[in-house]
Amino acid sequence: MTTTPTALAPRPAADPTAPPGLPGEPLAPAAESLAGRLAAVLAEVLGVGEVAPGSRFFDDLGADSMTMARFCARVRKAGDLPAIAMRDVYAAGTVADLARALAPDDPAEPAGAGQGGTGGTVAGAATGTVAEAATGTVAEAATGTVAEAATGTVAEAATVTVAESAAGVVAKNATVSVAHDAGAWAVNGETVRAPALDPAPIQPPAGATAGLPRNRPIARAVCGTMQLSWLVAYGTLNLYVLLSGFQWVSVASTVADVYGRALVVGCGIFTVWATLPIALKWLLVGRWRVREFPLWGGRYLCFWIVKTAIRANPLALLFAGSPLTVLYLRALGARIGPGAVVLTRHLPVCTDLVTLGAGVVVRQEVHVNGYRARDGVIETGRIGLGDRAYVGESSVLDIGTALGDDAQLGHASALYTGQVVPAGESWHGTPAVPSPVTYRLEPSAESPDGYETDEPDRFRRRMDRRDRARRVGYSLVQVATTVFVGLPLSFGLVEALLSRGRLEPLLHPEHMLLTDRWIYLEAALAVLVWTLGLIAIGLLVARTLPRLLARGLVAGREYPLYGWHYGKHRLVARLTNIPGFMTLFGDASDAVGYLGAIGYRLRPIEQTGSNFGQMVTHENPYLSTVGRGTVVADGLRILNVDYGPRTFRLREARIGARNFLGNHVVYPAGGRTGDNVLLATKVAVPLDGPVRENVGLLGSPAFEIPRTVRRDTALGLLTRAELRRRLRAKSRHNRVTMALYLGVRALLLYLILLVAGLVLEFSPVHGPVVLPAAAALLLLLPIPFWVLVERVYAGLQLLTPQGCSIYDRAFWGHERYWKGPGVAFVALYNGTPIKGVLWRLLGVRVGRGLFDDGCLVPERRFLTLGDDCVLNEGSNLQCHSQEDGAFKSGLTALGDRCTVGVGALVHYGVTVGDDVQIAPASFVMKGEEVPTGARWGGNPALPLEPADAHAVPCSSDGRPPRGLPTPAPCPGRPFAIGHAPRTITPGDPR
Numbered sequence: 001m002t003t004t005p006t007a008l009a010p011r012p013a014a015d016p017t018a019p020p021g022l023p024g025e026p027l028a029p030a031a032e033s034l035a036g037r038l039a040a041v042l043a044e045v046l047g048v049g050e051v052a053p054g055s056r057f058f059d060d061l062g063a064d065s066m067t068m069a070r071f072c073a074r075v076r077k078a079g080d081l082p083a084i085a086m087r088d089v090y091a092a093g094t095v096a097d098l099a100r101a102l103a104p105d106d107p108a109e110p111a112g113a114g115q116g117g118t119g120g121t122v123a124g125a126a127t128g129t130v131a132e133a134a135t136g137t138v139a140e141a142a143t144g145t146v147a148e149a150a151t152g153t154v155a156e157a158a159t160v161t162v163a164e165s166a167a168g169v170v171a172k173n174a175t176v177s178v179a180h181d182a183g184a185w186a187v188n189g190e191t192v193r194a195p196a197l198d199p200a201p202i203q204p205p206a207g208a209t210a211g212l213p214r215n216r217p218i219a220r221a222v223c224g225t226m227q228l229s230w231l232v233a234y235g236t237l238n239l240y241v242l243l244s245g246f247q248w249v250s251v252a253s254t255v256a257d258v259y260g261r262a263l264v265v266g267c268g269i270f271t272v273w274a275t276l277p278i279a280l281k282w283l284l285v286g287r288w289r290v291r292e293f294p295l296w297g298g299r300y301l302c303f304w305i306v307k308t309a310i311r312a313n314p315l316a317l318l319f320a321g322s323p324l325t326v327l328y329l330r331a332l333g334a335r336i337g338p339g340a341v342v343l344t345r346h347l348p349v350c351t352d353l354v355t356l357g358a359g360v361v362v363r364q365e366v367h368v369n370g371y372r373a374r375d376g377v378i379e380t381g382r383i384g385l386g387d388r389a390y391v392g393e394s395s396v397l398d399i400g401t402a403l404g405d406d407a408q409l410g411h412a413s414a415l416y417t418g419q420v421v422p423a424g425e426s427w428h429g430t431p432a433v434p435s436p437v438t439y440r441l442e443p444s445a446e447s448p449d450g451y452e453t454d455e456p457d458r459f460r461r462r463m464d465r466r467d468r469a470r471r472v473g474y475s476l477v478q479v480a481t482t483v484f485v486g487l488p489l490s491f492g493l494v495e496a497l498l499s500r501g502r503l504e505p506l507l508h509p510e511h512m513l514l515t516d517r518w519i520y521l522e523a524a525l526a527v528l529v530w531t532l533g534l535i536a537i538g539l540l541v542a543r544t545l546p547r548l549l550a551r552g553l554v555a556g557r558e559y560p561l562y563g564w565h566y567g568k569h570r571l572v573a574r575l576t577n578i579p580g581f582m583t584l585f586g587d588a589s590d591a592v593g594y595l596g597a598i599g600y601r602l603r604p605i606e607q608t609g610s611n612f613g614q615m616v617t618h619e620n621p622y623l624s625t626v627g628r629g630t631v632v633a634d635g636l637r638i639l640n641v642d643y644g645p646r647t648f649r650l651r652e653a654r655i656g657a658r659n660f661l662g663n664h665v666v667y668p669a670g671g672r673t674g675d676n677v678l679l680a681t682k683v684a685v686p687l688d689g690p691v692r693e694n695v696g697l698l699g700s701p702a703f704e705i706p707r708t709v710r711r712d713t714a715l716g717l718l719t720r721a722e723l724r725r726r727l728r729a730k731s732r733h734n735r736v737t738m739a740l741y742l743g744v745r746a747l748l749l750y751l752i753l754l755v756a757g758l759v760l761e762f763s764p765v766h767g768p769v770v771l772p773a774a775a776a777l778l779l780l781l782p783i784p785f786w787v788l789v790e791r792v793y794a795g796l797q798l799l800t801p802q803g804c805s806i807y808d809r810a811f812w813g814h815e816r817y818w819k820g821p822g823v824a825f826v827a828l829y830n831g832t833p834i835k836g837v838l839w840r841l842l843g844v845r846v847g848r849g850l851f852d853d854g855c856l857v858p859e860r861r862f863l864t865l866g867d868d869c870v871l872n873e874g875s876n877l878q879c880h881s882q883e884d885g886a887f888k889s890g891l892t893a894l895g896d897r898c899t900v901g902v903g904a905l906v907h908y909g910v911t912v913g914d915d916v917q918i919a920p921a922s923f924v925m926k927g928e929e930v931p932t933g934a935r936w937g938g939n940p941a942l943p944l945e946p947a948d949a950h951a952v953p954c955s956s957d958g959r960p961p962r963g964l965p966t967p968a969p970c971p972g973r974p975f976a977i978g979h980a981p982r983t984i985t986p987g988d989p990r
Helices: 029-046 065-078 086-092 095-102 217-250 255-284 298-311 314-318 323-331 456-500 517-550 564-575 579-585 590-597 710-715 720-780 782-797 809-819 824-829 834-841
Strands: 158-162 174-181 184-187 190-193 292-294 354-356 371-374 377-380 383-385 401-403 426-428 558-560 616-618 624-626 636-639 641-643 647-650 653-655 666-668 696-698 703-705 803-805 863-865 880-883 886-889 892-894 935-937 942-946
Touching: 029 065, 029 095, 065 086, 086 095, 086 703, 217 255, 217 298, 217 456, 217 720, 217 834, 255 298, 255 314, 255 323, 255 456, 292 298, 314 323, 323 456, 456 558, 456 564, 517 564, 517 579, 517 590, 517 720, 558 564, 564 647, 579 590, 579 720, 590 720, 636 653, 653 666, 720 782, 720 809, 782 809, 782 824, 782 834, 803 809, 809 886, 824 834
Parallel strands: 354 383, 383 401, 616 636, 624 653, 636 666, 863 892
Antiparallel strands: 158 174, 174 184, 184 190, 292 377, 371 377, 558 647, 641 647, 696 703, 803 886, 880 886, 935 942
16 A cells, blocks of 8 residues: 555644743743753844843844744744744744754654654554554554555545544544445434535546646737637627617607617616627537646637636626526526526526535635636636535635535635535634534524424425525516616716717717717716716615615524515615715714714724725625724625525624724634734634724634734824824824825716717717727727826825835825725736736836736835736735734735735735745745745745645644545645644743
8 A cells, every 4th residue: 555645644733731831930841941042043033132032032032023033934944843834823922932843752753753743653564554642643544554556545445543642633432434435425324415526536627737848928819819809709799789788779759669669778787798608608618527637728718718607797796695697607507506696797608517516605706717727727626515605705615625515614714726615614724624603594493494393394394485486586676677777777867978068969969979078078077977976876775775675684683594684785785885975984073973884883983094994895884883993904704694595684783992904814703802902914804702992803713812922012002182283283284195096987987978079970880890999999998097097196196115104204105196096907817817917018027928817906106026926816915014003015026936825914014935836725924935846835824835735624622523534536736734833831831
């Protein structure tokens, strides 16, 4: 039997009954030697002569997370020291406690041997069995070995008996029987259904990646030309439909005639938008298969066209969270059971590889793509969700993952390739580990779909009929509202604005736009009136109408999905989550007034001038409470709703006072945090355990860190009088920023309006030529416009990497830079070679061969990308950080051939070597140095061990979860957890 690489075993947890090590407690010889070497490295990083092993990193030495990240990188580079990560630093607190946890139990064993510094070993015998290590890892009896195939999978009916170790890592006499057949795994006698995974090993096509040159300029040029041609052709088709329909509607003489014509045009537009992506998918791709194919080839071009058509469909965005989304995915080839609830806007692309069981709930912002980009290829793979499975908010499912029946994945979590959540279990974290929390809303006896009855089967059938009736009725109402109200009203509104807004000459060819200078002036006046008028109307609607709709929605009560209350709930969320308003008012004092006006509970208010960033969303503003003095960065998502397969329930989400919330935090109702808490970037807010106060939380799953450090406090230290003066000055500066924001966008609207006028003027005579030219012009016009705006803003603000107070003018300039240039237009070129050119024009130092499938880059001039980098959808290269009153920014550089996974975030001050892969949903903390050829993953990111076999993931306490089936291999190299979290008993627990 051939032994394949596996995940390295974690160090056993310390005995919780033993007294904690104290700073003055003598160290064992091995730990004392290791402590001396670690202290020498830390002293060199801090630039001091000596570091006492018992000194606390943050309190006594004044270090911060950036400094400790450099310390971890320096230790990893040493080679003969144990590999450590920021989680270890925060858990230990001192060099002495760090050495106690990392030092080998056997003094003869060199530090760092075995499992990458975790302190234990897995010794393999010649026959391929696993022998018991001295530190108490898994022992395997000769009679109970695991039969292993050549590919490293678990053979059928293999049985493993695991005895209790000395350290109590594995439960006593635990027996795990694993067997699988086609489409299912048997675990301890129970079946874990994962029909989307193929039990047979799947090998990538021969020659798919071998010998493939990464830099293929000719292939990129041809593919880019074809992609640009498709965008122009698609735009031309939409222009033709809209222009023809508008001209036909505009000649109507009566209101009834206008409505009738607009209704006909609306039906035509609805039909085209609903059927075109489906037709393209079946014509260009057929059925998706598990395979790899290189970027920029013919197969990739077909993939990109289908992906763009599916994601850019206006109806898919309009009907997000509707039963029509499920019908749309079924028409695209997805296998979806009855009663599935799909709320995410990131719809699957490789739909034939996605299976959703009956009663599945997939929440918003979930990435379930069915593909990923890596190493110059696109890899497609299966994703399976069993019956009644639940996927939490902002989670990522990589290819080759599955959830069994009644399994749950928590918010802000991720499953890596090869991970399967067994039936009935709840997992969370990045990568996911077992969790005690129930995320799905279970129907109660008092709910409309409660199951307590003397005739449960009959009752369930009646509920199924009611559920189907609600879904059909809700869908019909949505279609009717769109076709009979939405589209006709849009045509009528545009016609009224043009005819009543001093732009009527544009509708008549006899008025020449190029020769009548008064039209230009009238167009500018009309744009100004429209901009201010629409803002006023939008604010009025957001302030009043949602309040009326929300009066019938009671917190704590369960309502049926797709009923009258669900429709009101969705409408309230849409009307109070208008992105333009939050972008306009965010990062300024006016954000507090806007959020308070739409329903947030913010009293009493302690104004900081930057209480809320530009991206703050919620599900119900009237059930969102933010305490006094709390500061929120960008990307906050407040969850006020619990979803089940049939019902939903509103709940209040309460964020405590004097909190700081970093970027991209998902805060659910019932979050166990109180006052004076730091929620770090991408943290998973805990839903169990005690209420955390006066601490910081980092990671997914979250663990405690210091609330703040000395340097960050000093950056925000001001007297009360100086604070008031700076706050007034910042408010004035921010209002000028808001005016510039509106002016720049009004100018772009004015230019687009002139292009539309030219199209209307020349289309009657030169229609076949004018429409493609107009589509190309509208497609390319934003590029020079926003590049010019970017360079003007960047030049005037003099942006440089720095650390300063939020009341410093340097930070105000940074806020103006965030708000001024618009980079949303680059999303149109996701997955094209043009994206690299655009980033270069916008200030990013970009190498050759960039593949960007949808990355966010807030500070373009602070980022350097090497050759042939791959940036997956939803990734974020963020070169700044804010904490309370302190702001810091720095340079980030990625080497050649780096891959950033779906939803991953790389912070500022990070250096990534060549050929590095960062796993999905990971968080690479500030100041990290990722060595060449490494694979990192997790939140916070840790070094991962590359493996040819799919490794069993570890739980939060370092133990492999009981009953985890071994999934079938998928193409590509999976990520194996090589540096599992360790439990460290600190000498001075925080």
